[in-house]
Amino acid sequence: MASTNQSPQYQKAEAKFLAAQTDEERLMYLEEMIRECPKHKSSEKMLAQLKTRYKKLKGKLEKSKKSRKGKKLGIKKADMQAVIIGKTNSGKSSLLKILTNAEPKISEIRLTTTKPIIGMMNYASTQIQIIENPAIESDYYDKGLTNTADTILILINSLEEIEEIYKFLDKANGKKIIIFNNKNNFDKRKISATLQSKKYDFVFIDIKNQEGIEELKEKIFQSFGKIRVFTKEPKKEKSPKPIIMNPDSTVYDVAEKVLKGFSKNVKETKIWGPSSKFPGQKVGLNHKLKDLDIVEFKTK
Ligand SMILES: Nc1nc2c(ncn2[C@@H]2O[C@H](COP(=O)(O)OP(=O)(O)OP(=O)(O)O)[C@@H](O)[C@H]2O)c(=O)[nH]1
Ligand SMILES: [Mg+2]
Known part of the structure; x- marks a missing residue:
């Protein structure tokens, strides 16, 4: 040329x-x-x-x-997965950063996040996967991700945004938690009263002042409806990390999981914690467990 x-x-x-x-x-x-x-x-x-x-x-x-x-993004879904959605600049990346180990780019420039960002949150000795979905009003927004998440964290800065965001949730099956991030210094009492009267499951937070973050973490964990069960061997300390089970799991389910299918080797089971009548109670394989139980297996 x-x-x-x-x-x-x-x-x-x-x-x-x-x-x-x-x-x-x-x-x-x-x-x-x-x-x-x-x-x-x-x-x-x-x-x-x-x-x-x-x-x-x-x-x-x-x-x-x-x-x-x-192309699939290749996000491997963890046992407990929550996705943050909301409008641009609502503070999604800021929230991801405060909850997890992720280091997303945070900026007042609109549409800073252009692909889903994954973080891991450690809470109550469990690992929860939290993903920031790019802003709903952008091309980068990943519908599939929201539809398959266990829990949807709807981040808003004003009440009007709720209706706008719900339009994107017609195929989403996960539990929904509304997170009101008070960027614009609204009256907390008024906002909370409105959300309460509409029966939303919500948390009021202020990312800048780190307000409401612990309450939010607890709510996220509870949203999965899982229970934590610690296991132990006779005469030893309980495991540092619990195993995560579905509610109504039995001693049998836990035994199958930790003994990798060899629950038939269990000779005796003792339990401590919320589902026990007294510490160290002997129970059968079909005993139903509760959150924070400790289970001891004596094997053949
Ligand atoms: N004052 C105040 N500013 C905040 C708060 N949360 C976030 N910001 C600011 O708002 C801007 C946008 O925050 P981001 O976390 O990047 O927002 P985002 O929702 O991830 O935005 P995009 O990825 O661009 O769609 C940044 O300048 C943040 O510092 C808050 O609670 N208070
Ligand atoms: Mg972002």
Whole structure:
């Protein structure tokens, strides 16, 4: 593409084209070059070349866009998964950062988060996966992620946002928790009273002042409806980490899980905690457990 005898506008566009960093930019400047290229006989060949190049690049870009859209993000769903959704700038990344080990970019610039960001929250000796979904009003928002999450954390800065966000939840099955982040210093009492009267499950927080964060963590954990069971061996301390079970799980279920299918090897079971009549009570395999029970297995 010799640019001799071309107009200064064309030469400018060409210079920008050559300096471009991305294909999107290249495409934009190619378009400009085509526009600035003289349309007379002597430039015919050159114009044709430019157009071919433009078509090729455009095709390439469209293909990569499609494959990006169709590709699963490869997020491995944990036992307990919550997704944060909300409008841009509502504080989703700030919340993710305060709850988990993730280090998302936080900025007053709109649509800073352009792909889901995963964090892990340690709470009550359990690991909970929390994901920031990009803003609902953007192309980056991942509907599937919200639809499959166990719990949906709806982050808002004003009450009007609730209705707007609920429009995105027609196929979402998870538990919903409304989190009111008081960025604009509304009257906490009034907001809480309204949310309460509408029977929403909600938490009032102020990320900047770290208000309400512990209450929120507890609510998130409770939303999964799981119970924590510690196990122990005779004459030893209980396990530092509980195993996470569904409610109404029995001693048998726990034995199957920790002994990897060898519950038949259990000779005797003792329990401590909320489901026991007294500490160290001997129970059978079909005894139902409660949150924070400790189970001791004596095996053959
Ligand atoms: N004053 C105040 N500012 C906050 C609070 N929470 C977040 N911000 C600010 O609001 C801006 C946006 O916060 P982000 O956490 O990036 O918001 P986001 O929802 O992740 O936004 P996008 O990813 O861009 O859609 C940042 O400048 C934050 O510092 C808060 O409780 N109080
Ligand atoms: Mg963000």
